[in-house]
Amino acid sequence: MAAGVLTSDWAPAFAAVPRSAFLPDLIWPFDMAAGRSVAVCRADDPAAWRGYADDADVPVVTQWDDGEHAGTEPGAVPTSSASMPSVVFRMLGELDLRPGHKVLEIGTATCWNAALMAHRAGPGNVTTVEVDGAVATAARSAAERYGLGVRVVQGDGARGYPEGAPYDRVIATCGVRSMPYAWVTQARPGGVVVVPWGTHFGNGDAVARLVVAADGKSAAGRFAGPVEFMKLRAQRAPVINHSAYVPGSVTNGEESATMLTEPDVLGGQFGPQRFVWGLRVPDCCHVVAEKRDGGRPVWFYGLGGDRSWACVWFQGGEAARVWQSGPRRLWDEVAAAHRWWVVQGRPDHTRFGLTVTADGQRVWLDDPEAGPAGSWAV
Known part of the structure; x- marks a missing residue:
């Protein structure tokens, strides 16, 4: 309150x-300190179970892997929860x-x-x-x-x-x-x-x-x-087979560089950047890899069937290296989306809106009556 x-x-x-009246005896609340879901059983630790069920402002997983999961350890994919x-x-x-x-x-x-x-x-x-x-x-x-x-x-x-x-x-x-x-x-x-x-x-x-x-x-x-x-x-994200996009080394792609930084591209966990890139770079998904060798690779995969891909390697304050391949230059599209976002005043989620009709859905910036320059069929 x-x-x-x-x-x-x-x-x-x-x-x-x-909330506790609607939760099963075995739950997997998200432990903020550990950064992962943990198993809590009411019979084994009723105080902890009650604390997560009624007092903690955390999501609680109640099913993994569409019900195919067994045991107390977290499964692969959470498929039902209490928010x-x-x-x-x-x-x-x-x-x-x-x-x-x-x-x-x-x-x-x-x-x-x-x-x-x-x-x-x-x-x-x-x-x-x-x-x-x-x-x-x-x-x-x-x-x-x-x-x-x-x-x-x-x-x-x-x-x-x-x-x-x-x-x-x-x-x-x-x-x-x-x-x-x-x-x-x-x-x-x-x-x-x-x-x-x-x-x-x-x-x-x-x-x-x-x-x-x-x-x-x-x-x-x-x-x-x-x-x-x-x-x-029915609308879950498609499973990406990396090797089908990049059968060899990333260096087989066309190489360039960018001065955009990791925060420029990824923003915070709930920042608007990736929401905007999804609007401006259609039929594309991204994967943020773990840091290794002092840097972090971020991958972009085209979902249109042409196997276009891009990878940007962020490493400290240095210019990031970029590789891309396929009919689409996905990194160029992301960079163009960033430029557009900056020109528009770096709008957050609340400046965008959605219109749904029998013909489909359209996202717009600021004005629901915006023409093609200010709205996108998605």
């Missing part, structure tokens, strides 16, 4: 619906949920978020869709145990839940790279859609708050700020 994330109108729901409470309430604040509103949630996970909304909106007003059968079953049991009248549906969240439409509010708790148009058509005109959105350039997202137009055929609004969510399963 001191940080302004949990507002007074949501405080009763936070007090009445504890940080600060992120949960930041997004609920953007949703502007009122008593009596009908809500559609995409991504049930533990059902804590849906239960918070049901406490606010009232019994029978929240429908939540979960793609994973085991996760949906556990969430349904938790919802019934808590008695808040949440409808848990197992299915593909990309199609929404037309049987319950229209909704006053739609919220996704998974990141998307292309917002399903069904979420627009299933919301009322004037309804609000809150969704973490980004590009395949990286794993980061930004929270988009969209308002559905009066004719119900489109939705538009600005980004509120950066977040990072697990992705809608």
